[in-house]
Amino acid sequence: MASNQTDTIAREQLGGLRLTKQRRVVYEVLMDGKRDHPTAAEVFERAKVRMPSISLATVYNCLETLTQVGAVKQVNLEREASRFCPNLNPHGHFYCSECQSVADVPLEGDCESARAWNLPDGTQLQHIDVTMKGVCPKCSEKKTAS
Ligand SMILES: [Zn+2]
Numbered sequence: 001m002a003s004n005q006t007d008t009i010a011r012e013q014l015g016g017l018r019l020t021k022q023r024r025v026v027y028e029v030l031m032d033g034k035r036d037h038p039t040a041a042e043v044f045e046r047a048k049v050r051m052p053s054i055s056l057a058t059v060y061n062c063l064e065t066l067t068q069v070g071a072v073k074q075v076n077l078e079r080e081a082s083r084f085c086p087n088l089n090p091h092g093h094f095y096c097s098e099c100q101s102v103a104d105v106p107l108e109g110d111c112e113s114a115r116a117w118n119l120p121d122g123t124q125l126q127h128i129d130v131t132m133k134g135v136c137p138k139c140s141e142k143k144t145a146s
């Protein structure tokens with residue numbers, strides 16, 4: 001991705017946050033191709049390729065800042081390190097118990113996900129976090145093949 005393209009996306013999504021070189025590298029790692037919800041340690045490994053001088057502490061800081069301004073979402077799975085997701089559209093996460101991959105699950109049509117839950121009247125919903133667990137298509141194919 002060209003860096004001025006990243007600038008445009010970033011400025012819209014970061015609510016005016018200044019993109020330092022380090023933040024940009026971290027953000028680009030998350031936006032890059034795979035979008036596989038890397039952990040902070042994985043982001044660090046990939047960021048080092050682009051910027052060998054970057055430290056793990058800096059990566060943690062950048063991820064925290066990006067999460068705070070809402071440019072990136074933190075995905076927490078039980079007994080696992082937090083992962084990071086740059087997809088800001090409403091979506092759930094599917095966690096494969098075989099290969100430990102995390103995939104985005106888009107919502108069906110434009111249904112409001114809040115309507116799917118039987119919330120008591122007067123509830124003020126602030127955040128929905130849906131995580132599904134199972135076996136991904138690739139792994140279930142492997143399972144039936146063997
Ligand atoms: Zn899998």
Ligand SMILES: [Zn+2]
Pocket residue numbers: 037085086087091092093103104
């Ligand atoms: Zn996601």
